[in-house]
Amino acid sequence: MPASVAITGIAGNLGRKLARILHGETHVIGFDRRPLRDRPKDVEHHQLDIRKARVEDVFRRSAIQAIAHLGLKHDPRDDAAEAHSFNVAGTQKLLDIAARHGVKKVVLLSSANVYGPAPGNPNFLPEETPLLGAARLPGYRDLIEVDMYVQSFMWRHPEIETVILRPVNIVGPTVRNAPSNYLRLERPITVMGFDPMVQLIHEEDVCRAIALALRPGVHGVYNVTGPGEIPLSAALRELGRTPVPLPHFLVRPVVKRLFESRLSSYPPGEVDYIQYLCAVDGSRFIRDTGWTPRYSIRETLRSLLSSR
């Protein structure tokens, strides 16, 4: 483990969890615009925007060896231009600083959703798959752009070990993202007659995967899979949900109305994920790092229940 690790987005649910996993092993330095509640004493926190010049000051002062870049915004209600600047320009600034100040490792938390669901998808998408996730879901544009930017950074700075992690849908007691919000609904909308296989990973498992990626020697682009694949219907049954199936020609207009009238936070583009396959092949990460998730499918799903 590197002697000091900077975590962007440390005040988020995943960031806090990662800090808790790492702080005993290494010096953790957090960056976030939000304050960091109940932080362990040995965690250093800088409450500032990563686009600000003061970020470089921190890098000048403390010899940061590695960066875990988690601080991307993807709330579909955010102002798109501001989020875009924060995500893309922020990442560029951060990586420039990293290259200037001798950082040895950069880990980006991307997502397996960058590939995008499509009826013609193979059952397990490899890392080489083109990132078409934004074709129907503009919300993924920033993430894809950041992912691609970090790929180009990988080529420009071969001396820095850069890792892009593309985990499957992250769920858990604290995360609030589209898949976990969806699975928390008592009566989730489903697409009648469609039941794609879904892949989930527990939030703690993702943090453990990031910790693995921070170790020296790991570099490259990796899909990160959890304990396996299940039909969406089986996941909803396990959680005791009552699905509301809508015919495929109605589901998008309905979800759009609900989203626009603020009755739900589920963006219409996400419907593709409950209709078509977007599952990935995680064998490369397993082979190169010995990755094994700790939570079974059932435990991963049930962790969503404990948050209520």
Next chain:
Amino acid sequence: MAGIGEEIQERLRRWTLELGGPGTRERLQKLTPPRNEYGVDPYGFDVDYLQAAAAPVLWLYRKYFRVKAFGLENVPNEGPVLLVGNHSGQLPFDAAMVEAACLVDKDPPRAVRALVDKWVPTLPFVSTLFARCGQVVGTPENCRRLLSAGEALLVFPEGTRGLNKPFSQRYQLQAFGLGFMRLALENGAPIVPVGVVGAEEQAPAFLDIQPLARMLAFPHFPVTLTGLPLPMPVRYRIWFGEPMRFTGSADDEDAVLEAKVARVRDAVAGLLARGLAEREHVFW
């Protein structure tokens, strides 16, 4: 489980065992694909579901099409294999019948995965039904993965060209795609040629309304005598030929592969010629 109540499923399962004939339960127990705590394999194949969903297919197999299968011993009991057949009949009942033959008339049975067009996952219910029964979209990645896991795949290299051809072209094999040969070479998988006799006459089509097909995003829109492409009770005869093994590089030029594909196509044509010669009547 995908919209069908437990009780109905149980009844369907019993029907499957009944239609399968004596010893079906024991035979089907020999099917042991990997499955997780939710009863499915990573592709969504569910053996229990298959047993239920197989009932209507088996009814067609035994009672409606009264299928006769020849040469099932040519299908290896284990290891990767590509079953390569002729495609016909407007609706792909031929695939279902080949799979049913490998399930109930072969001992030990084999769960054969048909490669489906990427159009299928856009269809409600059908997409789910197919996935639970082990069918997968025929992308090269899927095929590679399944063959290296030692699974049996059913391929129709004619695709919808064969399936939806007009009645006037019955038993004329259309152009074969080359993809299956690359997969066979890459994975060292044998090819079992399959000739399906009967399906060509099940739903004679005399028209293909392309503009309508495009409008509905269907590959073809065949018009049959009855208007709908529903099958008539023809008798199916399915011939499984001896396994063929090919050597060479999967990366060879198309021309080199075409020669190999032509041998498979000839083998299928040979099975069809024999099946047609020995057939006395379309319906019995």
